[in-house]
Amino acid sequence: MAAMFxxxxxxxxxxxxxxxxxxxxxxxxxxxxxxxxxxxxTVSHHLKKLREAGLLTSERRATWVYYRPAPGxxxxxxxxxxxxxxxxxxxxxxxxxxx
Numbered sequence: 001m002a003a004m005f006x007x008x009x010x011x012x013x014x015x016x017x018x019x020x021x022x023x024x025x026x027x028x029x030x031x032x033x034x035x036x037x038x039x040x041x042t043v044s045h046h047l048k049k050l051r052e053a054g055l056l057t058s059e060r061r062a063t064w065v066y067y068r069p070a071p072g073x074x075x076x077x078x079x080x081x082x083x084x085x086x087x088x089x090x091x092x093x094x095x096x097x098x099x
Contacts, residue, residue, distance in 0.1 A: 001080055004073070007053035012036055013046045017055055020067045027068035 008014050019033040034043045047067060050056040056067045 001076075003053045004055055004077065007049050007055060010046065010049075012038055012042070013050055016043070016046055017050060017069070020056060021069050021074060027066050029064045029066050031064055033067070 008017065015036050016033060019036070020028045023032065030043070030047065034040060036043060038046075047056065047058070047065075050067075051058060054070055055073055057070050058065050058067050060066075
């Protein structure tokens with residue numbers, strides 16, 4: 001989980017993952033998501049880091065590469081954050097919560 005969040009700590013990577021996940025059919029061609037304010041080689045570098053962290057999968061079709069969130073990764077990230085929020089609330093004393 002730490003490797004995933006480390007990869008998402010970069011704003012460009014977070015934006016790329018968001019664009020892929022919100023794209024119709026749950027996948028996006030690199031040509032559809034490359035407009036994130038950095039050069040094409042930099043986009044490719046960031047997509048590689050997202051793949052290495054297990055956040056994205058890719059598939060080459062003809063000359064384009066299509067990306068999609070790795071199976072279950074978005075749900076896992078959401079569950080982790082929800083569990084972390086719940087644990088954080090349980091650690092706060094009732095007197096602090098009441099204020």
